[in-house]
Amino acid sequence: MHLDNQSLVQRDLAVLWHPCSQMKDHEHLPLIPIRSGLGVWLEDFAGNRYLDAISSWWVNLFGHANPLINQAIKGQLDTLEHVILGGFTHQAAVELAEKLVEITPPGLNKCFYADNGSSAIEVALKMSFHYWRNLGQSQKTKFITLENSYHGETLGALAVGNVALYKDTYGPLLMDVITVAGPDCYYREVGESWEQYSSRRFADMDLVLSEHADQVCAVIVEPLVQCAGSMRMYDPVYLKLLRAACDKYNVHLIADEIAVGFGRTGTLFACEQAGISPDFMCLSKGLTGGYLPLSAVMTTDVVYQAFYDDYQNLTAFLHSHSYTGNALGCRAALATIEIFQTQDVLGNNRRLAEAMAKAAERFKEHPNVAEVRQIGMIVAIELVKHKQSRQPYPWQQRRGLKVYQYALSKGVLLRPLGNVIYFMPPYVITEQEIELMAEVAWQGIQIAVQD
Template identity: 35%
Template sequence: MTTPTEIISDAQTSEEKFLRQIMVRSQMKSFAADPLIMARADGVHYWDINDKQYLDGLSGIYVVSVGHNNRRVIDSIKQQFDTLTFSPVMHGTNPLAVQLANKLVEVAPDDMAATKFFSGGSETTEAAIKMARQYHRLKGNASKYKIIGRYHSWHGSTMGSLSAGGLKSRRAVNEPLATGFLHVFPPTCYRCPFDKQYPDCGLTCASLVNDVIDLEDPDTVAAVIVEPIGHTGGIIDPPEEYLPLLREYCDRHDVLLIFDEIITGVGRTGEMFAAQTFGVTPDLLCLGKGLSGGYAPIAALLCRKHIAEAFWGDPESNPGFVEGHTFEGNPISSAAGLATLSEILERDLCANVRTQGERLRAGFESLKKHGIIGDIRGKGLMQCIELVKDPATKEQFDPPIGQAIGRRALENGLISRFDPHWIALGPPLTVTGEQIDQMVAILDQSIADVLNGAN
């Protein structure tokens, strides 16, 4: 019998038949010209259909938190397959989903009190927006509906999450987007849009959030949504005062603070949540990606006690949280989530993230010898280098160099996240020091290759 891998191998010789029929996330023609098709994985390694090995410097895409081929997760999913694979979501739930909800509330910061499950990040951030609006309505403030997001941010692909996000390239092709969304500048200190210098800047990027709420009229603003560390803008790691200030402004105006921790959640910053890393508790917290380690799709929205209680009213007058999806709290996905959390907690992977995060930072520092690294940003196992032609002036490469280095790294066996002007690494939380060194060594070689004229 022909294996799926053998069938896909033909794709490279029969592009017409196979690769035109799958719409991948990247540009389809470019993908078909040089397709990356993975066949198997183990630990922090992938092998493609030609048996080429790659170091997974990106956990798939910040998903494979506990490594590939993790036996604990696989065994618990297998066991769950023999017990219950789907439960009636219209009428109830299943024990695994309840256990996972309880576990998440237990490990979450402060008074997080309830969990709503989803299949992916976009559903979750979109639901956070809906929860904020429904909460205010239940509290008698139905006029509070506006959502303040940030430029350069990414909260997902569904219309609401896309409208909250601030990525021009993804928004423009889908316009008109939903109404009721405003955007402010994120804390991109390395290239401050206000031409100021931290710490003497007075945190204009934060105080403008307060001003916007004020000028829009607080009675019309429902929530502020931010990634604690912005990803798509090039790992935007805020100064320590920034998130506490947002918390203060939101409290001042009865506006909910939503953290999109779809990437930063579940250990990536060296604590279970970035909320703990920064010491700021949001009202709503979105997590996804690493929650199931990639073994089954699951994401979750956590809310604090005062929010949960608002939805816990008399059934005659309170409809609860009006939101739901077919696969929410799926037993297989919940089993994956529980086993992944057990791995992270019992192996103290957050401690490993802190240790390896420092090693990664040191590795990135060592790459400064190439003279093209202007800034290093991020926390734990979510860090990037910003590439500049001249670190003294911050002048950018024109044309940009990031994609060439990222693609070269791929050829040299490293999966990274590359943009025109920055490259990020986010390996599994299980990564070892030796593997971090190998990743940095490949990046080192790839930068040298490109500076020496390789494409």
């Protein structure tokens, strides 16, 4: 059957409901059908190419159709595609768990698999609650989260998030959490450093912990970057203070590294920049290099031992997913980690991050840019109506969408978060491609800010 852009879009709109989309938009905002991908480029059925500047929702680390990951999956496919992980095991699941124990921060010695990022958050929340229950502290039922945080779309993950756009509609369905003012450095005073501001903001967290620790299972945070929360960023000192406070008040620390893990922030894991180990680390997205849905929750021997008991005592963690530890996903993840361990990915990323900083420099002086911020391979450009007052554009004007539409017309996939334009490309991008990405974003912003 001959396929072309128009016919595939028509068939799509007849049957498909797309994620994070108002489907009525597609009456005037054409879907882009992709035929193939290679490196940082996607190609449609008419031969138009698009630079994937957002790593296909932050998952793709080493480019589309990466030959090393392709080969690993093909090899696994001829041996074992999947087997139940309840009562059974297989080589890829064991090898990946061993690797994750090896490369994650010290003390994270046990690995629990799930299917996706939201599922990993659910596992960590339930595991923390259940740990305290097994220890006879059933009064610990609350979670503390940061304002502007995002941890996924399932009900538990949504509850511990704080982005109104995603959460408010489902408020009646969600558990009650304690939300604390965040360390987001966008709001620092003139002349105040990131470190000073994030340190100062920790007082709110310390106060809440001192008052509520007896009822609290865990604090959950996205280390360094609140990605879906407009790519807002903060200093590692906050994580150091938080780790010490969680120890002091006998509360777990859950690090949601789903988006920031695997080299995005300049270190393999963002927690490394604070020199801390959380009690739970949630991993997904880049874990498989953007190939297959898989997530993992890394935790400690102390947590594991609280569940290790005679079955009759009903302390087991009975959470399960049908595709837990899927062999193909595990093999893709092993190939992804192998690339980190056989190539100087982090060193190359430092050079690419410098190129991204250089390309983004001119945005700082733009009259409608409040801030250009960067941590590692993430650059965010925040558009505002007035630079001095930082008055935002009304969200109804969808200025970011205009950047998105213009960029597509020039062969670059940028998908802004509201009025925040960001770059989060695969690690195989070249300096020339970075310059193209930034130039198209600049042109798109010029159009988007016109009244």
